[in-house]
Every structure is written in C-alpha cells, then in structure tokens.
Amino acid sequence: MSLIELIRDALFTLWRQKLRSSLTVGGVVVAIAALVALLSFASGMSRSVEDQVEKFSLLQTMSVTVDDSDTTAVLDSLALSWMATLPGVMQVFPQSPFSVKVVLGADTVSTEAQAISPNSRGSIMYEHLQAGNIFEIDDTTQVLITNRLLERFDIEDPDSPVGQPIILFSTQGHPDSGFAAIRDSIFALSSFDLLNLLPFRQEENADSIASSVLGRAAAVFFEGYMTRLDTVRDTLIVSGVVDVGDDWADRLRPVILPERSAKFLDPGSFSQNPLSMMSAMQSGDLFSAVMQGSDDEVDRVTLELSIEANHEALVDSLEAHGFESSDFLEFYGEFRKMVLLFTAGMSFLGFIALFIAALGIVNTMVMSILERRREIGVLKSLGAEDKDIRILFLVESATIGLVGSLLGLLVGWLGTEVVGFAMREYMNRQGISDVDLFHLGPEVILISIGFGLIVSMVAGLYPANRAAQLDPVVALREE
Amino acid sequence: MKPLPAIHTKHSETPLVRVRNLVRTYRTGSRDVHALYDLDADLPQNGSLALVGRSGSGKSTLLNLLAGLDRPSSGTIEVNGQNLATFSRKELAAYRASEIGIIFQAFQLIPHRTALQNVELGLAFLGVDRAERLARATAMLERVGLGDRVHHKPDALSGGEKQRVAIARALVKKPRLLLADEPTGNLDRENTSEIADLLASTRESGISLVLVTHDHELAEATCDSMLHLEYGRVVQPGKAGS
Numbered sequence: 166m167s168l169i170e171l172i173r174d175a176l177f178t179l180w181r182q183k184l185r186s187s188l189t190v191g192g193v194v195v196a197i198a199a200l201v202a203l204l205s206f207a208s209g210m211s212r213s214v215e216d217q218v219e220k221f222s223l224l225q226t227m228s229v230t231v232d233d234s235d236t237t238a239v240l241d242s243l244a245l246s247w248m249a250t251l252p253g254v255m256q257v258f259p260q261s262p263f264s265v266k267v268v269l270g271a272d273t274v275s276t277e278a279q280a281i282s283p284n285s286r287g288s289i290m291y292e293h294l295q296a297g298n299i300f301e302i303d304d305t306t307q308v309l310i311t312n313r314l315l316e317r318f319d320i321e322d323p324d325s326p327v328g329q330p331i332i333l334f335s336t337q338g339h340p341d342s343g344f345a346a347i348r349d350s351i352f353a354l355s356s357f358d359l360l361n362l363l364p365f366r367q368e369e370n371a372d373s374i375a376s377s378v379l380g381r382a383a384a385v386f387f388e389g390y391m392t393r394l395d396t397v398r399d400t401l402i403v404s405g406v407v408d409v410g411d412d413w414a415d416r417l418r419p420v421i422l423p424e425r426s427a428k429f430l431d432p433g434s435f436s437q438n439p440l441s442m443m444s445a446m447q448s449g450d451l452f453s454a455v456m457q458g459s460d461d462e463v464d465r466v467t468l469e470l471s472i473e474a475n476h477e478a479l480v481d482s483l484e485a486h487g488f489e490s491s492d493f494l495e496f497y498g499e500f501r502k503m504v505l506l507f508t509a510g511m512s513f514l515g516f517i518a519l520f521i522a523a524l525g526i527v528n529t530m531v532m533s534i535l536e537r538r539r540e541i542g543v544l545k546s547l548g549a550e551d552k553d554i555r556i557l558f559l560v561e562s563a564t565i566g567l568v569g570s571l572l573g574l575l576v577g578w579l580g581t582e583v584v585g586f587a588m589r590e591y592m593n594r595q596g597i598s599d600v601d602l603f604h605l606g607p608e609v610i611l612i613s614i615g616f617g618l619i620v621s622m623v624a625g626l627y628p629a630n631r632a633a634q635l636d637p638v639v640a641l642r643e644e
Numbered sequence: 645m646k647p648l649p650a651i652h653t654k655h656s657e658t659p660l661v662r663v664r665n666l667v668r669t670y671r672t673g674s675r676d677v678h679a680l681y682d683l684d685a686d687l688p689q690n691g692s693l694a695l696v697g698r699s700g701s702g703k704s705t706l707l708n709l710l711a712g713l714d715r716p717s718s719g720t721i722e723v724n725g726q727n728l729a730t731f732s733r734k735e736l737a738a739y740r741a742s743e744i745g746i747i748f749q750a751f752q753l754i755p756h757r758t759a760l761q762n763v764e765l766g767l768a769f770l771g772v773d774r775a776e777r778l779a780r781a782t783a784m785l786e787r788v789g790l791g792d793r794v795h796h797k798p799d800a801l802s803g804g805e806k807q808r809v810a811i812a813r814a815l816v817k818k819p820r821l822l823l824a825d826e827p828t829g830n831l832d833r834e835n836t837s838e839i840a841d842l843l844a845s846t847r848e849s850g851i852s853l854v855l856v857t858h859d860h861e862l863a864e865a866t867c868d869s870m871l872h873l874e875y876g877r878v879v880q881p882g883k884a885g886s
C-alpha cells in the first residue's frame with residue numbers, strides 16, 4: 166500500500182474513534198500550541214532586543230562612569246578630550262541618545278536626539294555641513310539636524326529650515342512623578358479620609374484602615390512610575406543641517422543638541438535606551454536625582470567605537486584612570502545567553518507537555534492495537550510482513566501527531582496574535598513604544614511540527630512493534 | 645520483496661505439498677501437547693484434500709502450518725520442493741501473499757471495510773497498484789455473485805455472503821493453494837451448498853484445495869482425497885467417500 170493510502174486509512178481510523186482521537190489529538194494540540202507560544206515569545210523577545218541593539222548601534226558603544234572608589238577622577242571636559250584620543254574611540258558623547266518628538270512647521274516626527282560635547286566639534290561628521298553653521302558649544306538656543314530628519318519631514322531644500330524654530334518634546338519617567346503621586350494621595354487622605362474616619366474609628370478596624378492607606382499609597386506610587394511620564398518641551402532654532410552620508414547614518418542621531426539642552430530634555434533617569442538603563446542599574450544611580458556637579462562635569466559619557474576597536478584594551482586604560490565602563494558587547498553576550506537559557510527553559514515546559522501528550526498517544530495506540538488484533542492477524546494471513554504492520558501503526562501515530570501539530574500551530578498562532586494585540590494596545594495606551602512580544606518565524610513552525618511528528622512517531626514505536634510481532638494464529642483464533 | 649524460487653509447473657513430478665514427520669508441540673504450563681505428531685501427508689499438483697477429525701485433532705494446526713502462519717516443531721513441509729521450515733519471516737510473508745488463499749469459519753472480514761475494500765486487501769501485499777486492485781476485486785466479487793454488494797460492510801451481509809466475500813478475498817490473487825478451515829461451519833444448508841459450488845468451480849480453475857470440515861458430504865463433493873486425523877496423527881488415509 167502506498168503512503169497516501171496508509172495516511173488515508175489512518176485518518177479514517179481516527180475518524181471512526183472520534184472521541185478517543187479528539188482527546189489524544191487535543192493533548193498534542195495543547196502541547197504544540199504551548200510550544201509555539203513559548204518559542205515565539207522567546208524569539209520575539211530576542212528579536213526586539215536585537216532591534217534595539219541595532220537601532221542604537223549598541224555594540225559599538227561603551228558607557229563610562231566614574232569609579233566610586235576613585236575620588237580624584239572626574240568626567241570633565243579634560244577627561245572627555247582624553248577619551249577622544251584613545252585608539253578605537255570615534256566620538257565621545259556626554260550622554261546617551263534618547264527619544265524625542267520633533268515639531269518642525271506643521272509636522273511632528275518621532276526620532277532620537279544626541280548631545281555633543283566640546284571635543285566633538287571639528288570632527289569629520291561636521292565637515293559635511295549642508296547648510297547653516299554649527300552652534301557654539303555653550304549656546305542653549307540652537308540645534309543641528311541631519312539630512313535624515315529632513316527626509317522624514319519631506320523637506321528638500323536644506324537651507325529652508327535654517328534659522329527656523331524647532332520644538333522638541335521628550336517623555337521621561339521621573340522619580341519625582343512617583344513621589345508627587347504619593348504626596349497627593351497622602352494629602353488626600355489627611356484632609357478627607359482620615360478626618361471623616363476618625364469619629365468612627367474602632368480598635369478592630371484600625372489595622373485595616375492603616376493597611377488600606379498603605380496599599381493605596383503603594384499602588385499610587387507605582388502608578389506614578391508606570392504612567393506618569395513627565396513631558397519636557399524646549400523650543401530651539403535650527404543652526405545647520407549635517408549630511409550624515411552612509412558612514413554616519415547609523416551613528417549620528419537626526420537631532421544634535423548642545424550638552425546642556427540635552428540634559429534638560431533627558432535627565433537620564435528613565436531613558437528608553439537600554440544601555441543607559443543598564444549602566445545606571447549597574448552603578449546604582451537609576452533612581453538618584455540628576456547629579457548637580459559643575460557645569461563642565463557629566464555623570465556618564467557614551468563612547469562611539471570603531472568596529473575594529475579593542476574593547477578590552479579600552480576598558481583597561483579607562484580603569485587605570487579611575488573610570489568604570491560597561492560594554493554592551495559583554496552585556497549583549499550575557500543577554501544572548503539568558504535568552505538561550507530562557508528559550509531552553511520555555512521549550513522544556515513545552516516538551517513536558519509534549520511528553521504527556523506522547524503518553525496519551527502510546528495509550529491510544531495500545532488500545533487501538535488491542536481492538537484490532539484480529540485485523541492484524543488477517544493482514545498477516547494475507548501476506549503482510551512485520552514491517553508492513555509496523556508502518557501501518559507508525560503512520561497512524563504520526564497522523565495523530567501531524568493533525569495535532571497543525572491544529573496546535575493554528576491555536577498557538579491565534580493565541581499569540583490575541584495576546585500580542587492586547588499587549589500592543591496596552592503599551593500604546595501607556596505611552597510605551599510598542600514591541601512585538603511574539604515572533605512566529607519559520608524556525609518556530611518547523612521546530613514545533615517537527616517535534617510533534619517525531620515525538621508522536623517515537624510514541625508509536627513501542628505499540629507498532631508489539632503489533633508487528635503479534636502471532637497471527639493466536640490473533641485469528643480470538644473471538 | 646525477495647522473489648520466491650520459481651515454482652514448478654503441475655506437469656512436474658514434484659507434489660504440490662509433501663509433509664514428512666511433522667510435529668507441532670504446544671507447551672502449556674509444564675506439559676507438552678502434541679497438536680500434530682509424526683504426520684505425513686501429500687497433495688499432488690492440482691489436487692484436493694479434505695481434513696476430517698474430531699475437534700482438537702490438529703486440523704487447524706496443520707492448515708496454519710501449510711499457510712506459513714505457524715512453524716513446525718520438527719519435520720518438513722515442502723511446497724513445490726521448498727521446505728517452509730527453512731523460510732525466514734519475510735519469506736513466509738511473501739509465500740502467504742502470493743501462493744496461499746485462506747478462508748475461515750468466522751469469515752475474518754474487517755468490519756469497517758466494505759466488501760470491495762476487504763477483497764482488495766487480498767492484493768495489498770503483492771505490490772499491485774490501487775486501480776488494478778480495485779478492478780480485480782470488483783471482478784472477483786462479481787464472480788462470487790456479489791456484484792450488487794460491493795459497497796456493503798460485513799454487518800450488512802448475510803453469513804453466506806460474508807463467506808463469499810472471504811472466498812473472493814482469498815482467490816483474487818489467484819493463489820496456488822486454497823486453505824479452508826471449516827468454511828461452512830457457521831452456515832445453513834442452503835448457503836453451504838452455494839459455498840460447495842464455489843469451491844468446486846475453484847478447483848476447476850486449477851487451484852489446489854485443502855479443506856477442513858465436519859461435513860462429509862461437502863468433503864466428498866469438493867475433494868479427491870481425505871485425511872482423517874485423531875490426536876494429531878493420521879488414522880486412515882484414503883479416497884474421499886471410501
């Protein structure tokens with residue numbers, strides 16, 4: 166019999182035992198759907214982080230802070246100039262890039278901004294000035310833009326925006342917003358709730374009042390963190406347009422600001438840039454207020470490195486001068502390991518589900534074979550070899566696996582679509598730039614269908630072998 | 645599939661079946677039961693043999709050995725000069741597929757398959773393609789008088805019809821040897837005579853027959869010779885009816 170006939174027969178057999186088959190196939194569907202969801206979540210996560218890495222060219226980036234134990238080191242303009250001379254360092258930025266909304270004329274565009282420090286002036290990128298001039302470094306009223314931003318605004322003449330006002334918005338979660346929220350809630354409580362409650366206050370509900378006050382304060386505090394993003398706004402004048410060409414297209418953000426304007430727009434505590442988040446976490450100042458040192462001092466600089474830069478040598482010379490560096494390459498390696506572990510862990514859960522489904526298949530196949538002992542005897546009396554019987558039942562269990570995997574893939578995909586849609590809606594409403602949580606790539610499809618098939622065939626091996634070895638004389642004598 | 649050694653034509657001296665010193669012992673608990681003991685039997689080319697004897701005398705055991713469904717404990721079963729005892733499992737399967745047709749008292753039709761699908765199975769292990777299988781199965785069902793029952797499932801057929809489907813399934817491959825184990829045991833007089841006619845016409849088409857039956861009339865009507873078994877031994881070989 167051909168494979169197609171065997172598969173058709175197997176489908177027919179499954180159809181005859183609808184309840185039993187649907188339970189067994191259901192087990193596979195649940196397992197494969199879980200596997201699909203887990204794998205596409207892991208794949209979506211690593212993709213969105215890789216996108217971020219690419220977006221911020223983080224691999225060629227190093228974040229430098231002062232080593233707390235070194236009291237002499239300061240990140241002043243002298244230190245920044247020194248860093249600019251280190252081999253492999255192409256630019257020294259006193260701040261990480263950050264997201265801004267730009268209003269030019271009647272249009273608004275979301276993009277990124279970047280501060281420059283005095284030593285950056287005169288670097289090769291500014292040789293390609295298309296129009297206007299570079300602002301003075303202590304000027305807080307002017308801004309440079311790149312030809313990329315003009316493309317976004319559909320402006321063809323680079324001279325036209327020069328001298329025009331440009332409005333920048335940046336949205337920052339800020340510790341103050343959380344504290345303000347708590348303060349508000351405590352005011353509300355003392356002036357209203359507590360006064361009203363006092364006359365009725367009883368010993369037994371004092372605790373519950375206290376806990377409800379605290380619970381509310383905590384809830385409001387977190388809400389402050391999560392949703393009360395401060396919007397900062399600044400109006401500046403376009404001083405010039407830089408042509409970034411191909412070399413600098415990914416390195417130089419579309420909006421280039423003097424250091425002080427940048428600090429105003431991005432205090433740095435809750436930047437969306439994962440690198441500054443990460444280095445802030447490492448140095449422990451994620452929640453600390455913006456450092457108010459001398460005007461010349463910054464609390465963190467970002468080094469743009471060339472592709473050939475020797476990261477280790479750089480780290481060593483920075484350390485020798487009392488600076489701490491966090492290298493995204495290192496962090497990224499760790500992160501990839503984490504994603505791999507996470508994927509493995511997730512897949513393990515999926516495989517446990519698949520293992521349980523496999524037990525269901527074994528059970529179904531053993532039952533099916535017990536019921537069809539006479540049929541096996543007849544087939545053997547008609548000349549079936551052991552191999553033919555084995556294939557017959559292997560195809561049957563593989564068919565359970567195939568049907569279950571295809572349905573599981575569908576269910577898993579629908580599930581991730583629904584959850585992904587809901588999450589995107591939620592993130593949009595929270596003002597967080599949305600991320601695709603799930604990514605159902607061809608590798609996820611291949612892995613889940615492949616495993617569904619392999620596992621179901623392995624589950625069918627033992628029953629199929631038993632069937633193949635059945636003694637036809639015994640089987641045919643049974644009533 | 646390994647090709648079977650060529651089987652000699654019926655003009656050859658070699659008998660179709662030659663059984664010598666055949667022993668089949670079953671071990672039940674600590675006791676050995678000799679289902680067949682030191683049995684000799686012959687079937688000429690294009691011959692027919694009736695196996696008679698009380699229940700438990702070893703008739704089915706002999707038939708299963710001839711069918712290549714079972715293996716002897718000792719002795720030889722030569723079919724066209726080939727000793728089945730030396731066949732591998734694979735060779736036995738190929739032998740069953742091409743040379744042997746079997747019918748049983750309990751019909752042994754597959755309940756969820758139609759008459760046509762059951763008969764078609766008779767060709768399933770011979771590498772015949774589906775279209776030819778269907779054509780030959782349909783023709784065979786017509787020959788046993790079931791041209792109008794092709795798409796019926798066994799449940800929708802009478803006992804006699806079921807056995808005719810089973811005969812069609814056994815004959816569709818044109819076997820050299822038809823083995824029938826009490827084929828009329830579950831049938832009434834009228835159906836029995838229909839089956840008897842079918843078996844007789846099978847004989848005419850050159851297919852040898854070994855028939856197990858309690859029905860002496862059937863044995864005489866369809867077989868040239870008869871073998872009487874008792875406790876696994878031959879009691880009285882002789883001409884059918886004598």
Ligand SMILES: Nc1ncnc2c1ncn2[C@@H]1O[C@H](COP(=O)(O)OP(=O)(O)O)[C@@H](O)[C@H]1O
Pocket residue numbers: 670671672677678679697698699700701702703704705706
């Ligand atoms: N699988 C078996 N295990 C043990 N004893 C068996 C087995 N098959 C048959 N026998 C015994 O062998 C003897 C012959 O059986 P069988 O050939 O079926 O007889 P018949 O077909 O003539 O009624 C009986 O005594 C039967 O009990």
Ligand SMILES: [Mg+2]
Pocket residue numbers: 700703704705825
């Ligand atoms: Mg019997």
